[in-house]
Amino acid sequence: MQNKDRRAFIKxxxxxxxxxxxxxxxxxxxxxxxxxxxxxxxxxxxxxxxVEDAAQAxxxxxxxxxxxxxxxxxxxxxxxxxxxxxxxxxxxxxxxxWVKKP
Numbered sequence: 134m135q136n137k138d139r140r141a142f143i144k145x146x147x148x149x150x151x152x153x154x155x156x157x158x159x160x161x162x163x164x165x166x167x168x169x170x171x172x173x174x175x176x177x178x179x180x181x182x183x184v185e186d187a188a189q190a191x192x193x194x195x196x197x198x199x200x201x202x203x204x205x206x207x208x209x210x211x212x213x214x215x216x217x218x219x220x221x222x223x224x225x226x227x228x229x230x231w232v233k234k235p
Contacts, residue, residue, distance in 0.1 A: 168211075168212070168213060168219060168220055168221045169219075169220055169221070170220065170221050170222070170223070171183065171214075171217045171220040171221065171222050171223075171226075172220075173185055175217075175220075177216070177217060178217065178228070181216060181228040181229050181230050182195075182228055182229045183217070183222070183226060183227070183228040184226060184227055184228075185223045185225070185226045186223070186225055186226065186227075187200060187201040187202075187225055187226060187227035189227075190227045193229065195229040195231070196227065197231070197233075200227060200231045200233075201224065201225050201226065201227050201231075202214065202222050202223060202224050202225065202226045202227060202228075202231075203224040203225065204233070204234050205231045205232055205233075205234060206232040206233065206234045206235065207230065207231075207232060208222070208224070208234075212224065216228070216230055
């Protein structure tokens with residue numbers, strides 16, 4: 134009896150995983166548009182040395198030439214960054230977590 138319950142649980146879990154991307158795509162662009170811009174003085178922004186203009190970060194040891202949010206692997210087309218949940222970042226901004234977009 135337990136094997137049937139476990140199998141049903143696994144099947145439902147796999148179905149849920151298969152359907153999840155479609156649910157995520159249902160989120161409207163207006164939800165992303167409503168996100169506020171990240172305040173450079175916010176604690177998480179300060180912790181990662183975020184600046185709204187990459188030119189202000191050229192003296193930082195982790196800065197690489199031509200690095201900015203727009204060409205970071207973490208930057209999303211909506212302007213969001215997973216490091217700063219619930220906020221958009223400036224495409225010309227920079228933080229020390231910058232990783233070159235592949």
